[in-house]
Amino acid sequence: MYWSKRKKSSDVPQLMDVFESEHGQQGRRSHLLGDERPNEEGETSQPQHSSNIKAERGLTPKKKMKIEKDTPIIISEKPGLFSDDECPEESHNLQVQGLNITVGEVRTVSSELILSLDEPTVKEPSQEEMEEEEMDTKFLSGDKKKYVQKFRQFWFKIPEFQGWLAEGDSPYKAFCTVCNRDMRAGKSELQRHCKGAKHIKLMAKHQPLAPISLSEDITTEAGLPQSVTFVDLRSDTVTRPSRAMKNAMLEAAVGDDAFSEDPTVNSLEKKVADMLGKEAALFVPSGTMANLVCVLTHCWGRGSEVIVGDESYMYQKMQGGIAQVGSVHHRIIKNLPDGTFSLDELRSFFQDIDTICPTTTLVCIENTHNRMGGKALPLSWLDELSAICEELNLLLHADGARLINASVALGVPPSRLVARCHSVSLCLNKGLGAPMGSLVVGTQEFITRAAKIRKMLGGVLHQCGMIAAAGIYALDNIVSQLSADHNHARAIAHSVLEEHSSSVTVDMKAFQTNIGFLHCDNIRVDAKKLCQRLQMVTDSEEQEIEEKIIVMMLPITDTVVRFMTHHEVKKDHVKAVAKKLKYVIQEFDNMMFDHYKV
Amino acid sequence: MSSQVNGYEGCRVVDMRSDTFTLPSQGMKEAMMAAPLGDDVFQEDPTVIELQNKMATLLEKEAALFVPTGTMGNLICVLNHCRSRGSEVILGNLSHVHIYEQGGISQLGGVHPRTLQNLPDGTFSLEELRKAVRKDDVHMPITELVCIENTHNVAGGRVLPLEWLDQLGSTCRELGLPLHMDGARLMNAAAAMQVPPARIVRDCASVSVCLSKGLGAPVGSVIVGSQEFITKARRLRKVLGGGMRQAGIIAAAGIYALDHVAPTLQRDHAHIKAIAQAVSDLGSKAIFVNLEGVHTNILMLECDLNVLSPTQLCERMGQITDEETERHR
Numbered sequence: 001m002y003w004s005k006r007k008k009s010s011d012v013p014q015l016m017d018v019f020e021s022e023h024g025q026q027g028r029r030s031h032l033l034g035d036e037r038p039n040e041e042g043e044t045s046q047p048q049h050s051s052n053i054k055a056e057r058g059l060t061p062k063k064k065m066k067i068e069k070d071t072p073i074i075i076s077e078k079p080g081l082f083s084d085d086e087c088p089e090e091s092h093n094l095q096v097q098g099l100n101i102t103v104g105e106v107r108t109v110s111s112e113l114i115l116s117l118d119e120p121t122v123k124e125p126s127q128e129e130m131e132e133e134e135m136d137t138k139f140l141s142g143d144k145k146k147y148v149q150k151f152r153q154f155w156f157k158i159p160e161f162q163g164w165l166a167e168g169d170s171p172y173k174a175f176c177t178v179c180n181r182d183m184r185a186g187k188s189e190l191q192r193h194c195k196g197a198k199h200i201k202l203m204a205k206h207q208p209l210a211p212i213s214l215s216e217d218i219t220t221e222a223g224l225p226q227s228v229t230f231v232d233l234r235s236d237t238v239t240r241p242s243r244a245m246k247n248a249m250l251e252a253a254v255g256d257d258a259f260s261e262d263p264t265v266n267s268l269e270k271k272v273a274d275m276l277g278k279e280a281a282l283f284v285p286s287g288t289m290a291n292l293v294c295v296l297t298h299c300w301g302r303g304s305e306v307i308v309g310d311e312s313y314m315y316q317k318m319q320g321g322i323a324q325v326g327s328v329h330h331r332i333i334k335n336l337p338d339g340t341f342s343l344d345e346l347r348s349f350f351q352d353i354d355t356i357c358p359t360t361t362l363v364c365i366e367n368t369h370n371r372m373g374g375k376a377l378p379l380s381w382l383d384e385l386s387a388i389c390e391e392l393n394l395l396l397h398a399d400g401a402r403l404i405n406a407s408v409a410l411g412v413p414p415s416r417l418v419a420r421c422h423s424v425s426l427c428l429n430k431g432l433g434a435p436m437g438s439l440v441v442g443t444q445e446f447i448t449r450a451a452k453i454r455k456m457l458g459g460v461l462h463q464c465g466m467i468a469a470a471g472i473y474a475l476d477n478i479v480s481q482l483s484a485d486h487n488h489a490r491a492i493a494h495s496v497l498e499e500h501s502s503s504v505t506v507d508m509k510a511f512q513t514n515i516g517f518l519h520c521d522n523i524r525v526d527a528k529k530l531c532q533r534l535q536m537v538t539d540s541e542e543q544e545i546e547e548k549i550i551v552m553m554l555p556i557t558d559t560v561v562r563f564m565t566h567h568e569v570k571k572d573h574v575k576a577v578a579k580k581l582k583y584v585i586q587e588f589d590n591m592m593f594d595h596y597k598v
Numbered sequence: 599m600s601s602q603v604n605g606y607e608g609c610r611v612v613d614m615r616s617d618t619f620t621l622p623s624q625g626m627k628e629a630m631m632a633a634p635l636g637d638d639v640f641q642e643d644p645t646v647i648e649l650q651n652k653m654a655t656l657l658e659k660e661a662a663l664f665v666p667t668g669t670m671g672n673l674i675c676v677l678n679h680c681r682s683r684g685s686e687v688i689l690g691n692l693s694h695v696h697i698y699e700q701g702g703i704s705q706l707g708g709v710h711p712r713t714l715q716n717l718p719d720g721t722f723s724l725e726e727l728r729k730a731v732r733k734d735d736v737h738m739p740i741t742e743l744v745c746i747e748n749t750h751n752v753a754g755g756r757v758l759p760l761e762w763l764d765q766l767g768s769t770c771r772e773l774g775l776p777l778h779m780d781g782a783r784l785m786n787a788a789a790a791m792q793v794p795p796a797r798i799v800r801d802c803a804s805v806s807v808c809l810s811k812g813l814g815a816p817v818g819s820v821i822v823g824s825q826e827f828i829t830k831a832r833r834l835r836k837v838l839g840g841g842m843r844q845a846g847i848i849a850a851a852g853i854y855a856l857d858h859v860a861p862t863l864q865r866d867h868a869h870i871k872a873i874a875q876a877v878s879d880l881g882s883k884a885i886f887v888n889l890e891g892v893h894t895n896i897l898m899l900e901c902d903l904n905v906l907s908p909t910q911l912c913e914r915m916g917q918i919t920d921e922e923t924e925r926h927r
Contacts, residue, residue, distance in 0.1 A: 180632060237843050238637045246631045249847070254816060256619045285666045289839020319837040325706040435635065435844030456700040457838050458670025462618050463816030466630070467848070 151185040229549040236566035239433040252469030264465030277415035280447040282440040290425035290438040297450040304360040309335035311371040339369030366399040374515025376406035386420035401427040405513040432474040485514040488565040495578030518561040527555035545579040620814040633850035645846030653820045658796040661828035671806030671819040677707040679743040689745035690716035692752040720750030747780040755896025767801025776803035786894040789863040813855040866895040
């Protein structure tokens with residue numbers, strides 16, 4: 001078979017290996033052509049065929065690669081690609097093990113055919129993914145079709161594109177974050193751009209997009225980071241604003257919110273109030289402050305009291321703020337595994353109530369319930385609780401940090417979940433993906449007093465319309481992606497379930513939203529070890545699963561590891577995480593306890 | 599805006615109610631959009647870290663912490679210094695912390711405020727300070743902090759004199775009390791005095807500086823202090839609800855402000871001085887200024903109440919009459 005060497009970029013060292021086929025043909029470099037790059041007019045000569053074999057010349061020594069049976073081989077006849085002077089004149093006549101293939105034809109090659117090819121360093125996406133992502137057809141007038149290259153996710157893995165490549169405004173555009181300019185999504189165009197002098201200069205100055213801490217394990221011997229995928233599942237708060245969200249932020253009209261003159265904040269507050277069926281809302285910097293403001297506003301007088309679940313965020317993770325800065329006493333009620341608590345126990349708190357001296361009592365619920373595994377509170381329980389609160393004259397506050405997740409999981413509008421709550425706190429900075437911000441929602445009178453508390457706490461941001469714009473964008477565009485997050489969490493859990501391992505287990509019934517728990521048996525592996533192992537990449541793992549991926553999860557107890565999916569975790573990430581989890585679990589299952597080193 | 603504006607076509611609006619109204623410029627917005635981000639609660643946001651380092655270096659302190667507002671900055675600093683039960687802070691009776699922060703230090707922190715009479719130049723008497731420090735007496739709270747404000751808002755944006763600051767520093771050292779500076783407009787003070795800001799805060803154990811005022815960032819303040827102070831301050835920030843996530847997006851505006859806007863503050867001062875000079879040249883008995891008191895970007899117009907009240911003056915400034923436009927044609 002006659003092959004031709006493709007033009008290489010200058011910073012990749014040229015390999016001078018000579019290809020010897022099993023039939024002794026020497027002196028020709030081999031390369032299986034595949035990249036149907038469009039020329040300037042966006043046209044290619046690619047025959048209409050759905051599946052291809054692609055490979056690129058890489059840096060590692062050649063390896064034998066078996067071609068699957070019945071796989072057609074496509075060879076491009078574009079003259080530009082045959083730029084090598086070693087290309088023999090008979091390039092159009094190819095011989096593979098006695099098989100005569102003419103360029104332009106498509107033939108089925110038998111499975112016994114084994115070719116020697118250089119192994120690609122960059123993992124090619126699977127065939128379905130390529131079909132989805134790669135090309136888009138623009139129909140011009142008449143029957144003429146134009147193939148336009150779409151942005152390919154797998155370009156992120158290419159080393160020379162790391163640190164600056166981002167998706168552009170449209171699927172056909174790419175964006176250089178360092179030079180701050182758009183370009184057409186085409187690999188050659190990107191390569192041309194990253195060799196430009198201005199780009200190189202800016203790259204030297206600019207901080208790369210990669211996260212700060214790069215584990216030693218993923219560097220090569222020269223200390224250079226290899227192309228690794230990071231999937232951060234520690235929390236859904238790590239979501240960063242996308243380019244479209246940033247554009248919305250840039251264009252927002254702002255004013256001074258201290259004087260209630262920021263139009264974007266006002267519009268966000270109105271939007272959220274309407275969404276939750278309440279009268280008014282108030283923008284605050286964080287969820288902690290939102291809950292604190294609600295408690296302090298409700299518990300305005302001396303002798304107020306709060307009832308919180310023992311596993312609730314407000315009790316466990318707000319540093320006792322209710323007591324510390326609010327001087328409000330709180331009573332604990334036991335949380336049940338589904339995030340609720342016993343209504344009988346609640347009633348029992350009020351059996352000896354002194355009706356002559358009423359005190360303000362606020363009941364706080366959390367929906368979804370974080371520490372119980374992202375559980376959405378059952379509607380029937382919510383209705384019963386509201387009835388009891390009305391009966392006993394108690395105020396009801398919903399910590400709805402992930403309220404929209406609950407709404408998506410139950411398939412009801414969020415206003416239904418908080419219909420009889422006197423106040424709600426809602427976070428935009430979690431699964432919804434805004435960089436920061438939360439809202440306090442309630443009656444107009446409540447919000448007026450809450451604004452005062454917010455001022456005292458130091459939560460009155462001035463020109464925060466830019467952040468409110470991110471919140472508006474999130475509510476308009478990202479809410480629709482939340483159900484995918486839930487599915488992804490279940491997919492990851494399912495991959496663990498499929499291993500049928502005893503060292504790491506999951507409870508599939510517990511997966512309602514985007515939060516998941518992995519239970520470690522504490523014999524072969526504990527939570528900390530599992531998290532550490534997931535953040536490492538070993539050579540054998542890389543060979544086996546053909547992925548270099550670092551997964552970050554959070555150990556919340558000695559035996560429980562928590563992960564949260566969010567909209568930055570896409571389908572291919574989930575697949576990679578699943579593969580890694582399976583491999584790691586198998587590793588734990590197979591280990592000899594004494595010899596295992598983390 | 600105010601209703602007086604609505605009736606007028608083609609009029610310019612100059613908003614001088616506060617320097618918090620500053621909007622981010624195009625360059626600042628671009629800096630915000632290009633900033634690398636991370637989760638600041640995990641301390642992984644590189645832009646926030648850069649801003650904090652920058653501020654700490656600028657004020658020659660060990661560490662800094664990015665907070666959403668100046669109010670929270672002061673609250674964190676006071677609560678951080680005054681940790682024991684029954685503690686007290688000594689501060690001026692006209693200071694922002696005492697008057698305009700809703701008594702948060704008491705309401706939230708249980709700290710008692712002991713006030714000293716603020717003199718017209720924003721300082722207070724050091725003799726009074728010495729007398730105010732509590733003795734070990736069962737009737738009395740325990741003094742744990744002295745708090746000053748530079749520039750002093752109510753006093754008209756006055757800059758505290760350096761000699762007084764040095765004397766105060768040595769007095770506090772002698773008394774064993776830390777000194778906190780509410781430096782919301784510290785950069786204005788530095789620009790007016792033509793000294794580096796680090797010199798002004800040399801004797802201060804902690805400082806809170808606002809980026810959202812004259813410096814023009816949309817949101818944000820920074821507190822600086824020793825490493826240990828800032829580590830504990832981080833906890834206080836969290837409990838108050840100031841732990842922001844991808845806060846780098848606004849920290850980037852702060853960095854831009856320190857780089858590009860801070861050097862231009864003198865221009866604001868010159869503008870105010872021009873206005874003050876113009877009012878003073880009129881020699882009016884109804885509205886007058888004290889030219890000596892105009893140090894930075896704040897101007898106080900005093901009104902003779904027999905003629906008009908400040909509210910009336912503001913209303914009139916918000917209107918445009920026909921004679922006025924005629925005269926300036």
